[in-house]
Amino acid sequence: MKHVPVLLEAVIQALGDVNGKTVIDATFGAGGYSRALLNAGATVIAFDRDPNVVDDVKKIRDEFKDKFRFIQQPFSFIHDLPDVYDAIVFDLGISSMQIDNPERGFSFRGDGPLDMRMAASGKSAADLIKDSSIDDLAQILREYGDIKKASILARAMKDTEPKTTFELKKLIRNPRDIAPVFQALRIAVNDEMGELTKALAVVPEKLKIGGKCICVTFHSIEDRIVKNIFRNWTTPVGDPRLPSVLAPRFVLMKTVTPSETELENNSRARSAHMRGVIKSY
Ligand SMILES: C[S@@+](CC[C@H](N)C(=O)[O-])C[C@H]1O[C@@H](n2cnc3c(N)ncnc32)[C@H](O)[C@@H]1O
Known part of the structure; x- marks a missing residue:
């Protein structure tokens, strides 16, 4: 749209x-x-x-x-x-x-690569997960997504290293956390x-x-x-x-x-x- x-x-x-x-x-x-x-x-x-x-x-x-x-x-x-x-x-x-195109990886509504970059260069969200420590990921989830059990989710993310939006979505136990988790990663990926x-x-x-x-x-x-x-x-x-x-x-x-x-x-x-x-x- x-x-x-x-x-x-x-x-x-x-x-x-x-x-x-x-x-x-x-x-x-x-x-x-x-x-x-x-x-x-x-x-x-x-x-x-x-x-x-x-x-x-x-x-x-x-x-x-x-x-x-x-x-x-x-x-x-x-x-x-x-x-x-x-x-x-x-x-x-x-x-x-950006949000409506599943290929950009911003949205949890469509399956696509876990990208989330606004620009064509830099680390994707999948790279960010791969290259960050559990503590750093938990901090991103807490600070930008207000996620309560951030360390548990950060550990699950590190264990599985999701490559697609649906792989990440599957890891999020509380459905109310899905949008905030995606938003938190997007903010970090783009250093907003x-x-x-x-x-x-x-x-x-x-x-x-x-x-x-x-x-x-x-x-x-x-x-x-x-x-x-x-x-x-x-x-x-x-x-x-x-x-x-x-x-x-x-x-x-x-x-x-x-x-x-x-x-x-x-x-x-x-x-x-x-x-x-x-x-x-
Ligand atoms: C909400 S949209 C702007 C919509 C615009 N005002 C219009 O009327 O169409 C935000 C846009 O800003 C760009 N953007 C966000 N952060 C940016 C940044 N730090 N530097 C350059 N562009 C950025 C995004 O790529 C996106 O295209």
Whole structure:
């Protein structure tokens, strides 16, 4: 199924008038955000580390020509961009095209190789299981999946070294743990939290004054990372009783969650949060 963008209207509204501005779409996916931004008159620089997005990239490039540039790299490469920009937008997690294709190994609903890589390089989930210790695997399951008996499952994973999604699924005793186990491995395989932390670290120096950073999150850990980093940027620096206190560099925008209507029409919107900040100096 084609990816239906989550919180698109909220993101576009939060960005305001983008006509003539340059926006970084850190997570191109099917290009839903990029297209909306281009239609609103922005120039867009888009990132995605998944090479399978090429067809949508081509369509948008054919239509919008040099108003659109695509970089097939992890979004932490924002660090290497030379300028300052009007906005940077992250729509985190995976796309419907990724989850729906059993060959990508993200989903427990179809059988396929236990891959889970967004990019074409790096270790697959099967490699990660093979190369990690029981303790490291248990830590991944606990931290990113909140799995209670993580060590028992990690041991079973090491004993059998599953190569397919169904082989992994068979090892998970509690059916309620299946989705969280798959999610935990996906987060680890793609170093999702590391990527997010690295990219956000360079956002302040890549935004113009008045520039905005918007993040749409789907997982409580990524949402906590964004919330804490944004809180840091929007807190005065120093002792508030002293005259030397520095005003915060960013102003916090209102957090938005999907409306009932969006939730009814797009189950992927469940648990989404949109957070934003504006650079003040
Ligand atoms: C939720 S989808 C984005 C959907 C997009 N906003 C749209 O409207 O079609 C997330 C996309 O971000 C990509 N992605 C996730 N983490 C990434 C990272 N660290 N670097 C580059 N791309 C990433 C995934 O490959 C996926 O295609």
